[in-house]
Amino acid sequence: MGMPVTAEIADNKRAAAAIADTFAYFHEIDKRYSTYKPESEISRINAGLPEAQWSGEMKTVLSLCEQTKRETYGFFDIMRGDKLDPSGLVKGWAIQQAAERLRRRGIDNFCLEAGGDFQVSGASSRGEPWRIGIRNPFNRDEIIKVLTVASEGVATSGTAVRGQHIYDPHNPEAPIKDVKSLTVIGPNVYEADRFATAAFAMGKDGINFIESLDGFEGYAIDTEGIATLTSGFERYAV
Amino acid sequence: MKKLALSAFVIISFALYSFGLRHSDSPLLVSPKTSSGQGSGTSTAARSSASSSATTSGTAQTATTYKDGTYTGSVADAFYGNVQVQATIQGGKITAVKFLQYPNDRPNSVEINRQAMPYLQQEAIQAQSAHVDGVSGATDTSQAFVQSLSSALSQAM
Numbered sequence: 388m389g390m391p392v393t394a395e396i397a398d399n400k401r402a403a404a405a406i407a408d409t410f411a412y413f414h415e416i417d418k419r420y421s422t423y424k425p426e427s428e429i430s431r432i433n434a435g436l437p438e439a440q441w442s443g444e445m446k447t448v449l450s451l452c453e454q455t456k457r458e459t460y461g462f463f464d465i466m467r468g469d470k471l472d473p474s475g476l477v478k479g480w481a482i483q484q485a486a487e488r489l490r491r492r493g494i495d496n497f498c499l500e501a502g503g504d505f506q507v508s509g510a511s512s513r514g515e516p517w518r519i520g521i522r523n524p525f526n527r528d529e530i531i532k533v534l535t536v537a538s539e540g541v542a543t544s545g546t547a548v549r550g551q552h553i554y555d556p557h558n559p560e561a562p563i564k565d566v567k568s569l570t571v572i573g574p575n576v577y578e579a580d581r582f583a584t585a586a587f588a589m590g591k592d593g594i595n596f597i598e599s600l601d602g603f604e605g606y607a608i609d610t611e612g613i614a615t616l617t618s619g620f621e622r623y624a625v
Numbered sequence: 626m627k628k629l630a631l632s633a634f635v636i637i638s639f640a641l642y643s644f645g646l647r648h649s650d651s652p653l654l655v656s657p658k659t660s661s662g663q664g665s666g667t668s669t670a671a672r673s674s675a676s677s678s679a680t681t682s683g684t685a686q687t688a689t690t691y692k693d694g695t696y697t698g699s700v701a702d703a704f705y706g707n708v709q710v711q712a713t714i715q716g717g718k719i720t721a722v723k724f725l726q727y728p729n730d731r732p733n734s735v736e737i738n739r740q741a742m743p744y745l746q747q748e749a750i751q752a753q754s755a756h757v758d759g760v761s762g763a764t765d766t767s768q769a770f771v772q773s774l775s776s777a778l779s780q781a782m
Contacts (some may be wrong), residue, residue: 423701437712503762511758522762523750531750533757545763570761594745607748616746625755 390478390502396489397496397512405492409485416481419445422472433470451581452476459585459596479542480504480582486576499576504542506576520625524568524608531614532570533604533625540576544569544587545608569593570606572623576621579603691717 394409396402414520419442421427428436428445451540452507455463465473482499486506489497496509498517507517516537518528524545558599573579582603584591594615597605605622690715700709 393759423699453662498758501760503760505759507758507763517759518755518757520753520755520757520760522760524754524762526752527762528757529752530757530760531752540762542713543761544761568763576721598745612750614748614750616748618745625753 391500392502393498393500395486395498395511396494397498397510398494401494405489405494406424408488408492409499412485412488413481414563416477416484416527420448420473420477420481422470422474429473430470448473448477448480449595450617451480455585458494459582460589462588463581463585475584476581478502479504479540479577482580483540483577504540504576505536506578507536508538510537519607525612531608534572535622535625536623539623540573540579541572542573542576542580542583544571544583565610566590566593566607567610568608571597572604572620574602599605599622693717 392413396405398610408471418424418426419428421484422429422433423500425434426431428442432441432518447485448506449465449471452465455476456465458570463475465471465475478501481504482504487498487499488506490508498507498511503522505517505519507519511517516535519534519536519541521532521534521543523524523529523531545566566587569583571579571583571586573582582597582600583605586596587606589596591607591609594605594607594617597603597607598617604623605621606617607615608613693714693716695711695713697711698709
């Protein structure tokens with residue numbers, strides 16, 4: 388996967404050991420799920436490793452992928468040709484697992500990030516809710532929204548490149564405004580990430596899909612720089 | 626006649642059903658595999674972002690001398706399509722990075738079950754300057770670029 392990971396722990400006690408453990412965990416995850424490493428379990432599975440030799444954790448992750456596919460009208464799919472690539476789910480899932488490891492260590496105030504997706508818990512070192520910015524998809528150096536979150540997950544799906552040709556099957560001639568970036572706030576980062584990924588693939592319908600989910604809010608930015616907010620989004624915005 | 630009408634109705638319903646099914650089953654996240662036929666606008670944009678990234682990598686790796694030649698990186702999955710780059714080394718330095726594959730196409734959108742949705746508020750995005758603890762944003766394509774480039778460079782070592 389090879390993505391930047393940051394861990395900020397606001398509890399003073401045992402923070403160093405917990406951070407070391409968190410990074411060791413992400414290395415372990417990368418070793419198992421990286422499709423770029425030929426020796427990773429997922430690469431060996433794609434090279435024909437018999438199912439009897441798959442780890443229990445891998446089976447769990449793959450069944451979560453199946454479940455997500457069913458819950459998103461097939462928009463979430465890990466098949467790449469004839470290969471499996473669960474990266475789209477593993478990122479959020481691994482952050483979530485790492486967050487649970489921290490909680491088991493008695494750490495309640497932290498902000499964990501991998502590749503632009505967040506799980507926060509408790510309060511920052513200023514004793515306030517965590518503040519997560521949404522990046523301007525047209526300008527990496529700019530923040531266009533600030534969210535305050537206490538125990539939620541925040542994930543953004545999008546693409547920095549011009550890349551989609553989506554049309555409305557009912558109205559193929561009508562041009563539609565493509566979605567540039569979609570940020571989802573959910574009960575945890577695993578849920579936020581998998582639904583952000585699938586909803587982004589739905590194009591302009593994605594924000595309605597997020598609206599239809601209980602406990603989720605979303606902020607979709609189209610190619611014209613117009614954002615669409617779900618009905619409860621504003622309560623997180625500064 | 627009634628029987629005929631009924632069977633026609635059954636056939637038509639089945640046809641409609643399977644049409645709907647085919648739509649809802651289309652995997653949208655399958656890599657598009659479009660290695661050619663890019664619009665010239667896209668290629669130009671790709672190349673200019675590539676050369677700036679290549680400069681960074683070149684500077685960061687001054688200790689390493691690459692062998693001259695042209696090296697093709699592995700295809701890296703940018704999640705919305707594949708990224709594959711080709712690096713040209715001259716005098717031990719990266720002189721060009723070319724995109725061989727670039728996500729510039731997506732399978733068609735599929736109709737999802739649209740329920741009656743409340744009207745959602747819209748706003749124009751605006752820069753903010755408040756303090757934040759972190760920034761959420763998509764990074765997929767740049768990662769795939771780095772993956773493919775580093776695999777090209779490892780061949781040049």
